[in-house]
Amino acid sequence: MTNLPPPAEELRLLDAELRHLDMRRAALLRRREWLVHTLRATAQQPARGAGTVPGGGPPPAGGGAVARRPETSAPGVQNVLLVLGGVLLTIAAVAFTLVSWGHLGIAGRALVLGALTVAALGGPVVLLRRGLRSTAEAVAALGTALTVLDAYALHEVAFAGTDGFGYAAGASAVLAGVWTAYAVLAGASAPTGARGTAPGASAGEGVRPGLRHPLPLAVATAHLPLLLWAIAVGAGPHTVTAVLLVTAAGGTAVALRAAWVPVRVVAVVGALGMGLVGVLSAGWLCWSASDPGTAARAAALLAGAAAVALLAGRFVPDADVAMGAALTAGLCLVAGVGGVLWVAAPGEWTVPGCLACGVALLAVNRTALPRTLRRGLVRASAVVQCLAVLWSVPLVAGTVLGPSAQGARPWSGVPGDVRDAVFTDVPWPPYAATVPLVLAAVAAVLLVAGRNTARRPAATAAALVLGWAAVLVLPVVLRLPYTAGLVAQGAVVVAALGFAEWADRTEPRPSPVTLTARLLALVTSVDLALLSLASEPATIGVLASLTAVFAAVCRRPGPAPLAAPAALVHATALACAIGASAGWRPPQTALLVLVVTAVAALVAARTSGSRATVPVEAAGAAAGLLALALAVTDPPMLALVLSLAGVLAAGTALRPERRPAGWAAAALFLLAAWVRLTAWDVTTPEAYTLPVTGPALVVGYLRRRRDPAVSSWTAYGAGLAVTLVPSLLAAWDDRHWLRPLLLGVAALVVTLVGARHRLQAPLVLGAGVLALVTLHELAPYITQVVGALPRWVPPALAGLVLLVLGATYEQRLRDARRLREALGRLR
Template identity: 65%
Template structure:
């Protein structure tokens, strides 16, 4: 076909056919192409259908291939290590057991030859590229050198001291191993079997083992010469210093690991021993020697920090170095100065570390020394916690001895029968020193606000503990706390935000959320509580302290932006003052309750003037708490309890006049009702109507007024509660009453309510009154019904019940229609 097409095309190209002939040729070619395409499509369709018809199952998975559980290099290393260990064990057994069967020449020849062979074989193995094998053989050779040293001691130096010989042998072995390792690294590089070259550090064992052996000579020598504890400690620190230098200068990883482990281990032991020597020092000379050792450790740590490549390591070692310096100098001061100056001496040394910020040193080193100073200051403050705690919480014991008489001094006021901690004369000095440091260093620091807050708290604690520490007179201690309260409140009122870049708070609540005013206010509150507790020893002091605290907090709430906390605090102190006045006058609790009610009244008046101030809710809550206290105090005397409840209702009613406090009207009504019930109980009134009618009448009046203002209010909401309060208790009383007067009056009242509900089409009066009227009638007719039932035969009631059921079933449809009509009629009622 393609031949014919090609021939035709060539003929057309050479003979220039006419358009008709050319058109005929093109049509023929297109028909051939269509035929070929149809053939290929049909063949494709047949193949697809054949594949789907076969529907072959899933291709079977390839059989699992067993993988080797260990790689070839790992197997090689295990074999080499096992071989080296076995050869080493054999050499040890030969040296210890079979040594005596040979002469001196034979022993030296065998052991020397084996050692030389074991140490020389790695040279050839490295030239052939067998590094792992060379490593194993070299390990065997190094172990043999230890056996050589042991054999040499047993043969030639039998009279030498074992510890001294071990020190010398360790030094020699360390030197030999180091030279061996460096010598192998200096060999000319030869091509390995794989085409690689021998590295500069050909073997990994000799140099780390040499460094490990180098740890022992000085320590063993100190043991051999029976050196003192100070000398042994110095040896430990010198060894740690050498390891530190190697770790900082050597780049070989195995050697650096050994050096780091040695520096950390020996350094920790040396520092621990030096610290123990400093703590146990009994004189200046011993303390000076311990300080020298600690200074050596500090130099090592600071040098490491200076040269450390990583900031975290530099920070940690600088911190450690600073603490070591403080420990050494503090130990000297402890040995020279009295015991009470131990903490100030350490604190002074710690504060001296702050000068590091001006030293030309790396930044991590300076930060580490500053952190060390912070740690020392924190530990110094920790020693003051017992004294501050006793000064703050000690007066709580006076609650059991109110007005028992003035203590001997300010210390006796806080300790009473408890012991006072020893060596506390310098506690105020420590607190003041740290407070001054925070105030000075925090002026330009990013953490200015926390620093100022901490300084204010520590200054407050200094003044708090000062009277007890100095054993001032009791009155002087009270005056000091009073002045502290005044100053704290004044500073809290004048405080501003410690961050100048932030805008000043715009409202009183926002200002109080600032750290400094909030801290000052809280400290003032704590001071006032401490002052009141201290004043409980005598009656005049208690009254003066409570009155002073009340006035001060009221002034702070009025003249500053601290009212959210100051106003409630003033009311709380005023409440305590009224209780104290009542107790001072010898009043009974129920009479004191009437005096306490002046606080809720004042709180209500103040809240009226505050409008929408943030102080409104705290003031109202404090007044409510004082009202509850008054009710609790008067609960032992029912007549005065009724009066107290009524007065509380009057106060709450005054607050309920405001549109935003209308919900308090329910509380006022409840207080009035409760007061009336208590009064009725006092009068021994047992009729429930006397308790319910005072509630029903106002409730119905309020419901009527509400329905007049809002026509959508249902009768159940307006009149239901008021009617139920009287009808339900009276109904229960009528069912248990044998007289005719109460059922008659209740029936008349229920009939009246029912008629009024029907007249005005109100569901609640109609249903409640009708149900009550029906139950009252049933109660009155019950005896007659019982007589009739007793007179009838026993089969009459079942027969009547059956007839009733038949009648109900016969007129079921009519009853349903009547029920629907009644429901619609009730639905039309409001």
């Protein structure tokens, strides 16, 4: 049993099949045209005896004449000539009508234009029967141009007193009808071959008239009469807009029914142009109306445009075009409703009304509309919801960022309500009273729409963000008291953490819902802490509560990587607040902040190896840096803080996986010693360098015991240089004898130790420093001796030295080589 489709569906299938057949026929015609052109080019070549070799092969290179390929085809030349001729004749006719019209009488004018028009319009019929399509097309183009000139001439002679727009409306309607009839008559009088598809025709054109341009020109002109008539009668903006939309509807109908591609293209372009202008005009009239009646009239126009778009989308075979038409229809409907609400209701309810209309579009999923139309309307609903959320962004951003202004004036006093505390330096957005309702509605739609889809986690996460924003701005919108606002935001933190715990048990891991909930809890806690800065008791109470809440949550391994550092950060802020409340100076508060670092070190030691270890250590290190920054203005206190931080780092280095923290501990201890010495006004460099040299030499000694292959420069070079070099620089400018003596003795001891153990670094550094100290001490005496000698003695001594060196040059080179080898053998 065969199930026949409905007539409309069967018609659509037949049209699609005809288009495929036309595409195949057009491809074969193009192939035929290429083959004919190739055969013509071959026929123009010289005879075979002159141009080919025996056997039919191509002529040898350089032998015989080779036919050149034409640079253009004969049809191309023909078309250029015909187009040029038609243009020239049209220009001549225009010039004759405008310039030489007054030299003829009425009879002469009628005779000339009538004869030219009849000849230009009748000639193509004869030419088509003879198969001269291109020539007929050129002459017919001249004829259509002459009809326009006839209309102009008729206005100048018989209707000079009529309104220009009114006459143009009537003339355009008459011309559209005349050109349509002419296209039909010319196609009917042409033979079958002429009425078929012309060479080079595009696919999908189907059977068309013998002439190409009259019918598309008639369709384009048919878009003008109604608009020109409306302008002529002085119609109002609503009437003109209605005319634009009706014209667009007519163009849409032609585009859907036309089988010939040029006609369909012209109709589509005209319908889109008129429809776009009409929809924009209707939207402007709707949203700028001063009373509900005017807005309702404009909304009715938008509804009509939506109906036309939906009807067109139902019959368009292309899925993307149908979806776009449905999307446009949905937006037109919502815009009409919004315009009426803008005039009839308070401004706060315009966006909720548009949102309700957009949500109502989702009901099409339960209708019998085609799938493409349903998808387009659903996308229109999504666009409306996104625009509603964007409208809510200013209030949400102000609520989140506004409390940061309290940081510039902490504890300035309890404000009247939470809105005064949040929007102190940020302006209140207009018509924002319904923002919580809009956000909650979109969140509900996301939850319902995504509950049974593959995108449920992403939809749930997005709904969670929107719901959080709705709850966050609700106290500000309701202007709750300041304390109630703090309690509400604290409840949001607790609820977000609780929801994250619930999602962690029910959602697959890793879940975007869980991560989103924890991030929202963290953001809300920071916002709450900033908001509490308006009052001293509120600040301490809020920070203590947040620290306790996050500390309680981080006991589970899931939220610990985020909750543990959050608890430490809030604890650090609490320590600073307690110190400020107690009247302590910042250096004294630094000790309290350092307690957080100690707690972080203990927690990290207990959770070693877990995902929370590194975040906890990072938070503790940040607290330690803050403590150092607070104590930097008091050197004795800074030295104490550095020492305590060094103790914490040393304790951390006891863990096997944190051995490198020992270097940080050593650096902190050294800095603490230096800061303490600076606080005591100690300027002796050895007091700063010896605490470095001793541990460095011990470390180098232990390292060489474990690995004898380590160089003495690596083990002892840095430690010795840290003390010897600064002391040498200080001794060079020292006028007393004690520092040079002690430095010389120390350098001698280092040199002897290096020689005894055959170590290169102590030997070179000690000998070098000893030599420079000795030179510094003997310099005054050398200067006195040189000053007492005659002036010719130094040059003579220098010359004698040079002579001796020259005489023993080879021996000195050998000695230098031996010295270098001896040093090289040292370790």
